[in-house]
Amino acid sequence: MNAVIDIFASAGLWAAVLRIATPLILGTLGALLCERSGVLNLGIEGIMTFGAMIGWLTVYNGADLWTGILVAGLSGGIFGLLHAGLTVTLGLSQHVSGLGVTLFASSFSYYVFRLLVPVAGTPPTIEPFQPIDVPVLSSLPFLGPALFTQTPPTYAAILLALALGYVLFRTPLGLAIRMTGENPHAAEAQGINPMAVRYGSVVVGSALMGIGGAFLTLSAFNSFFPTMVQGRGWICIALVVFASWRPGRALVGALLFALFDGFQLRLQTRLSGVVPYQIFLMIPYLLSIAALALMARRARVPQALMQPYRRGER
Amino acid sequence: MSEAILDICSVSKRFGDNLANDDISLSLGKGEIVALLGENGAGKTTLMSILFGHYVPDSGKVLVEGRELPPGKPRAAIRAGIGMVHQHFSLAPNLTVLENVMAGTERLWHFRSGTGAARRKLRGICQRFGLTVEPDARVGDLSVGEQQRVEILKALYNDAHILVLDEPTAVLTNLEAERLFSTLKDMAREGLSLIFISHKLDEVMAAADRTVVLRGGRKVAERLARETNKAELAELMVGRKVARPVREPSTPGEVVLDVADVSVSIDGVERLKSIDFSLRAGEILGIIGVSGNGQTTLAHLLSGTVRRDKGELLLFGEPIGDLTVDDAVRAGIGRIPEDRNKEGAIGEMAIWENAVLERLPRFSRYGLVDRPSGQAFAGQIIEAFDVRGGRPTTRTRLLSGGNMQKLILGRNLIDRPRILLAGQPTRGLDEGAVAAVHERLLEARRAGTAVLLISEDLEEVMALADRIQAIVNGRLSPPIAAEGASATKLGLMMAGEWNEEHEVSHAI
Numbered sequence: 001m002n003a004v005i006d007i008f009a010s011a012g013l014w015a016a017v018l019r020i021a022t023p024l025i026l027g028t029l030g031a032l033l034c035e036r037s038g039v040l041n042l043g044i045e046g047i048m049t050f051g052a053m054i055g056w057l058t059v060y061n062g063a064d065l066w067t068g069i070l071v072a073g074l075s076g077g078i079f080g081l082l083h084a085g086l087t088v089t090l091g092l093s094q095h096v097s098g099l100g101v102t103l104f105a106s107s108f109s110y111y112v113f114r115l116l117v118p119v120a121g122t123p124p125t126i127e128p129f130q131p132i133d134v135p136v137l138s139s140l141p142f143l144g145p146a147l148f149t150q151t152p153p154t155y156a157a158i159l160l161a162l163a164l165g166y167v168l169f170r171t172p173l174g175l176a177i178r179m180t181g182e183n184p185h186a187a188e189a190q191g192i193n194p195m196a197v198r199y200g201s202v203v204v205g206s207a208l209m210g211i212g213g214a215f216l217t218l219s220a221f222n223s224f225f226p227t228m229v230q231g232r233g234w235i236c237i238a239l240v241v242f243a244s245w246r247p248g249r250a251l252v253g254a255l256l257f258a259l260f261d262g263f264q265l266r267l268q269t270r271l272s273g274v275v276p277y278q279i280f281l282m283i284p285y286l287l288s289i290a291a292l293a294l295m296a297r298r299a300r301v302p303q304a305l306m307q308p309y310r311r312g313e314r
Numbered sequence: 315m316s317e318a319i320l321d322i323c324s325v326s327k328r329f330g331d332n333l334a335n336d337d338i339s340l341s342l343g344k345g346e347i348v349a350l351l352g353e354n355g356a357g358k359t360t361l362m363s364i365l366f367g368h369y370v371p372d373s374g375k376v377l378v379e380g381r382e383l384p385p386g387k388p389r390a391a392i393r394a395g396i397g398m399v400h401q402h403f404s405l406a407p408n409l410t411v412l413e414n415v416m417a418g419t420e421r422l423w424h425f426r427s428g429t430g431a432a433r434r435k436l437r438g439i440c441q442r443f444g445l446t447v448e449p450d451a452r453v454g455d456l457s458v459g460e461q462q463r464v465e466i467l468k469a470l471y472n473d474a475h476i477l478v479l480d481e482p483t484a485v486l487t488n489l490e491a492e493r494l495f496s497t498l499k500d501m502a503r504e505g506l507s508l509i510f511i512s513h514k515l516d517e518v519m520a521a522a523d524r525t526v527v528l529r530g531g532r533k534v535a536e537r538l539a540r541e542t543n544k545a546e547l548a549e550l551m552v553g554r555k556v557a558r559p560v561r562e563p564s565t566p567g568e569v570v571l572d573v574a575d576v577s578v579s580i581d582g583v584e585r586l587k588s589i590d591f592s593l594r595a596g597e598i599l600g601i602i603g604v605s606g607n608g609q610t611t612l613a614h615l616l617s618g619t620v621r622r623d624k625g626e627l628l629l630f631g632e633p634i635g636d637l638t639v640d641d642a643v644r645a646g647i648g649r650i651p652e653d654r655n656k657e658g659a660i661g662e663m664a665i666w667e668n669a670v671l672e673r674l675p676r677f678s679r680y681g682l683v684d685r686p687s688g689q690a691f692a693g694q695i696i697e698a699f700d701v702r703g704g705r706p707t708t709r710t711r712l713l714s715g716g717n718m719q720k721l722i723l724g725r726n727l728i729d730r731p732r733i734l735l736a737g738q739p740t741r742g743l744d745e746g747a748v749a750a751v752h753e754r755l756l757e758a759r760r761a762g763t764a765v766l767l768i769s770e771d772l773e774e775v776m777a778l779a780d781r782i783q784a785i786v787n788g789r790l791s792p793p794i795a796a797e798g799a800s801a802t803k804l805g806l807m808m809a810g811e812w813n814e815e816h817e818v819s820h821a822i
Contacts, residue, residue: 170427171424171425171427172416172420172421172422172423172424172427173422173423173424175409175413175416175417175427176417176418176422178406178409178413179406179409179413179414179417179418182406182407182408182409183404183406183407185404186404186405186406186414186417187406187417187418188388189388189400189404190392190418190468191388191389191418192417192418192422300408302408303406303407303408
């Protein structure tokens with residue numbers, strides 16, 4: 001029991017929580033934006049992998065870190081364009097198309113990586129983002145090291161969650177996106193172009209997913225390996241439901257999941273040898289299923305999610 | 315007539331082989347209410363879709379206050395002041411009334427929605443036209459009548475002065491419909507011009523200043539309300555004299571179905587409370603009542619999809635315990651569900667598949683579905699029951715309501731069932747289709763089928779049923795003979811006023 005209290009009392013845990021949460025926040029916001037417009041994007045897992053790879057590769061080849069983020073976002077957008085073409089223009093099954101994008105993007109990442117980076121015993125590394133101390137706040141006791149010594153993308157992700165919430169619920173554009181996700185025919189009748197809204201949302205959402213992936217190689221670690229996304233994309237899909245399609249709650253959900261994860265990592269080291277560590281690896285996922293079961297019952301699904309829109313057809 | 319605010323000039327539109335609109339012209343004056351009357355498939359909705367820019371006409375044009383509208387541009391139609399209220403609401407149920415109304419009305423890239431001003435404007439419109447709706451209510455929580463008001467508000471919020479309503483009463487209760495028409499008249503008095511699409515003669519006579527009749531894609535007549543009557547309009551609409559058939563006297567046979575003291579609860583709510591009735595071969599028993607008083611549960615009970623809590627069901631004199639769907643099929647109970655789109659037919663499947671589903675063993679060979687004989691069977695139904703607009707392989711969804719109903723009727727009646735359960739069999743159908751359905755029900759009665767007719771249409775029940783029982787809040791009145799029934803008496807029964815003594819059940 002003391003071990004548990006010790007873990008929660010250490011500033012290191014809370015600093016780790018924000019770091020672990022960042023790719024989840026970005027991925028969840030991306031998936032949420034797509035789904036608010038009515039398109040499920042299961043391409044997320046592959047898009048994050050590709051973003052992680054291309055972001056790293058850009059920096060490895062001499063570009064600066066922010067360029068890496070930008071390239072990862074652009075490549076995510078291109079995969080989004082592919083997904084939108086298949087699901088919005090052609091009206092194909094969103095599940096199948098999304099899984100296809102994931103399989104393609106994951107394999108393609110590894111292919112490009114192997115093509116350009118020679119096999120080596122230790123993977124090549126880059127110099128990742130360094131934590132920034134927020135002036136004044138970072139010198140607070142406990143809170144300072146816990147919350148205010150993060151890398152720039154983490155601060156950006158949190159601000160982005162708030163910004164997306166504002167856009168969705170306070171601007172005409174956000175209303176158009178939500179309307180399209182609820183009833184594209186109604187949107188069309190009000191003079192909104194549902195196709196354009198869906199394209200835009202999927203492309204921007206996918207770009208966020210790509211950036212979420214890039215965080216892994218440019219900030220959390222300093223090298224790329226093909227399995228590094230490790231199901232984070234699928235967690236994001238679940239977090240969208242947990243968040244009931246609201247960016248603020250998505251932020252909370254991602255932080256909660258990261259808390260479980262950071263906690264189990266520390267529990268592993270304390271109890272190593274006593275319990276097999278795989279048990280601890282399960283903990284965040286089990287807790288997420290429990291949280292999802294509790295929260296998702298009240299969730300309001302966008303009514304047109306996964307329904308292709310065809311003009312002039314009811 | 316005052317100066318025309320809207321002119322539709324010689325519009326034609328063809329879909330494949332089907333000439334949906336053939337050289338139709340129509341004009342609308344300021345403050346006028348015009349009814350566009352026609353059967354399903356007469357081209358009313360196509361014409362209005364062209365007006366609203368959903369379709370591009372093959373020829374012809376639309377003028378608003380003398381200026382031509384660019385074809386195929388809904389946005390231009392909105393900007394010209396045309397508002398459309400669709401039969402199937404186009405609303406986002408998870409958004410609020412205000413959000414539904416506001417969407418798309420502001421510049422998309424503005425960085426803040428003008429919610430406050432929009433709410434004030436909406437409240438003002440609500441007040442001016444007497445359309446009360448709470449702007450911040452979630453649309454999915456509103457009643458159907460209120461949702462329709464939101465649709466109207468959407469159009470008015472866009473400064474519409476020409477309002478088109480597509481079968482506005484199709485989903486409303488009678489009371490809500492009356493309210494709607496009084497609102498529409500107020501709106502016309504305020505200077506709005508209205509077109510409403512309908513196939514119901516009563517409401518056309520009650521609400522319209524002028525009626526334009528379409529048939530088979532052509533405009534066949536135009537009448538001022540004061541110069542015409544229901545009979546003439548009915549004839550113009552259908553193209554021949556239509557009279558709903560009336561039952562002829564007959565002697566019913568033995569009792570085929572006895573329901574004694576049966577109660578049914580669903581999710582803890584008692585939907586049927588100790589109901590009693592018996593059904594005889596060769597008679598039609600009418601169950602009349604306002605929707606939502608247990609009719610659906612009664613139909614489900616006899617189709618085998620819900621279980622009774624207490625009481626006894628006797629089929630051909632034998633107690634049968636719980637009736638299952640299989641029992642119902644095997645006993646020859648034909649079923650016409652009240653919601654034909656949800657329970658009556660599977661829209662995405664072909665007509666022939668819908669026709670053979672419940673009798674698959676008969677259309678199987680060596681464990682495989684025998685397509686040729688299934689399609690031949692569907693062909694027979696199509697032929698015998700005059701199902702128009704489809705071949706056996708057509709997707710059922712593409713049939714009009716009346717034709718889908720004929721298919722469902724045919725599927726049940728072609729095998730001469732001993733019992734037929736007809737739940738709201740003419741709901742939403744046009745005059746011609748209603749007469750056809752009635753004729754089929756009477757034919758079944760003549761052939762010795764026992765028909766249970768569940769309906770909320772007084773005229774229908776009085777014309778067809780031999781005996782009538784009212785259903786109110788899950789309780790069933792004792793039967794009265796149709797001869798002794800008057801609209802007043804049935805009205806009282808539907809309100810729950812009946813004598814508990816059995817008036818005629820012993821007399822028959």
